Amino acid sequence: MSDLNQIMNTAKQAILSHVTAINVTSGNIANVNTPGYSRLRPVFGSRGVIGEGAVDVQLGVEISAIERIYDRYLETQIIQQQQQLGESQVRSDMMGQVEEIFNESSVEGINDLLSEFWNAWSDLSANPDGFEERDALVSASQSLSQVFRERSQELVDLRWDANDALASDIRDLNGYMGRMVELNDKIVEVEISGGTASDLRDKRFELLKTMSGLIGLDYYEASDGSLNVFLANGRSLVEGSHFWALDVVENPANGNFYDVVFQDAPEIAINDQIGAGEIGGLFGMRDDLIGGYLEDLDTLARNLVTAVNDRHQSGFDTYGNGGGVFFASGTGARDMAVDARIAGDSGLIAAAATVNGDGGNAQEIGAIRDALIMKGNTLTAASFYQSLVVRVGVDVRDASRTLEHQTVIQGQYETRMESLAGVSLDEEMMNLIRFQMGYNAAGKLCGVVNEMMDALINIGNS
């Protein structure tokens, strides 16, 4: 047998439930611009009925759960994609800087100065006794050496930039892992009593996304709600409430550039286990790409110096001496320089092939312009450099295309995630109206029950 108190109670629960629902809606509306916020949805549930013979008694309504809308599968895809994106971003960024080093479209670079170097030799062969021509050659050679040194230095600087960025990324990553552990603890604490720590989970996902932009990782959620994060090869980074911090150590075998290690095992480099992410991209730039360009530039400078010096030593200077070296002996582009004696006295340039005043040797050296001194005697110095520039151009183009592609894919994933989990104001406003109507109706119900109560009480007084 239902009584008025029971109905009053049902009305009260309806009011409370709708207030809760409006509260959830207000949270959604307030967070419409919060990155990583997953919308919440109040789940109304009937409290059921108590059967009393033929007549059931309604027990009313309750908010049985506040659901966090998300998609675990999309989450995984976004995390995976973020790793690729982090790597592409750093590669595209740094390749853009490399490209500027090799960009000769509006300035004179190695290509032009190399031509001028050969031309200066040719000029000297036309007037081997002329000190003007000799001094012009010295200055052309110094300009060429200088541009080699500068380009080399700029590339080296970029490598150090990448190295510094690496160290700072590792520091950031350690910080993120620390916060991940804190969030794990809090989530476990909240959820052990049966709740859903949805805002903490949102934050943790955002954190995981930031981390995966830095480093290649895998993850899974343990049954207690804590997140475990691994390197791609299975080595743990975060497990529940513990994390393994990374560190960088200088590697003397690699020009004192940093290796990445675990703090508890500083002697084992894990560079090749990083995989993707910004850190992976920085490794690729520092060691493979920029390192490769630098090596090519060094080889070019070395072969050039050797070819010119060899020929120069078979000629004679203006003082009846055999020719010495023209370029100072060095290791490559970084220390290319005209020999100090020649720079001091251009008469020591061995322009002549004989002790007389011919320009035969200058002409022979000028002819190295067309000599196949590079890549196992298949390319001239100029064409080797040109192919290097082409390679840089192709690499830059690849890097920016890959980035574009990755960005589009990530954009699609995020749009799908947003479509599912994002806040739609249209929807929230409609919900608001709906919940408000529910609330109003429940209020009206209270009034009706109240009147009925009055009527009941006044039965005795009449």
Added chain:
Amino acid sequence: MITRVTEKIKFDLVNGNLSRVQSQYTELMEKLSTQKEVNRPSDDPLGTGRILDYRSSRKYIEQCNENIDTARSWLTVTESNLTSVYDILVQVKELALAQGSDTASAQTRQIAATSLENLIDQVRSLANARFGDRYLFGGTRTDTEPFAENAAPARVDDPVAGTANGFDGAAAAGGTYTGSANGTFVVRILSGGAFGAATCELSPDGGKTWGSESTVPGTGVIPLGDGVEMTLTAGTAELAAGDVFTVRAYAEGHYNGNGDALALEVGKDVILEYGVSGEELFTGQGASGGTDVFAMLEDLLAALEGDDAAGIRDQLGSIDDAIGSVNRYTAKCGTRSNSLDVLEKGNDDLDLRMTALASEIEDVDVTEVITDFKMKEIALQASYEMANRMGSLSILNYLD
């Protein structure tokens, strides 16, 4: 198809579009302002390689043309000098014909001798002419006056030690030079040490070709060939690797230069010998020599002064030979100048073609870029318009 569209999706879409259009718009702006299609290697990697290649080739062509100019100037001066020499030799021939006849007297021959002396001086000064700092007719000895006033017997200069030589002892040359033309011997020390231990190599032609390695004799006397030897006297420092000694030997006559030709690169694999050595023009020395012009002129002078009609007539054949030879070389200079003109024309054509090819890759098609630019402008305006509409269209406008 996205079924549930949130505010963020709409804003992200417009944002993404705006930045994409903006970046294309900026790219076009750069192309318009630089007037270049390729502003960095990644714009067109292969094209960039080719542009650089064209630039190198054009610099090379520029250099070849410069060398052509140098060679042509040298040839022009040579040609005009030889023409003057020709004129003088024709005068000499007329003089010899007149004075060789029986109608001439001792007196006329004496007068002719005076004017011949004058002519000889003129020929010598033409043969010693310089272009810039360099003697035209000295072969590759461009720093020494090629023709002396008086003939000298065969002789050997003292060795010239390289200024960087380690050896500080004395070097002297000896012997009688038996070569037919002026020669330059070079001794280069290959491994240093005392006499009897150090090794050297020897070049009979100034350093062009080298003999095999041999030990410096214990006496310090190195035979150089053609009757010439160099005697080294030990000093405080021993011979060092790389020490160079130059010994110049001269055949009998007026000539101090050599028979080598000056050469320049004027095109790909085209080495042009632009110098004519005095040896082949004015001396009877060596393989290339013909008539010893100065000896002939001096003989004629002696015959005039000696009133020797037969002696005068004897020189007529040599004079004709000399005239013929000068004529031949004058023509040769002309031919070489002409071939230089042809080369230069070819170079200019190549340069023009390369410029065109580079421009095809590098330069913008202005019409196309401006059209694109206009289109992007419209796209940009549409995006802004869309952004503006988005704010005004909301459910909130319809709720009280």
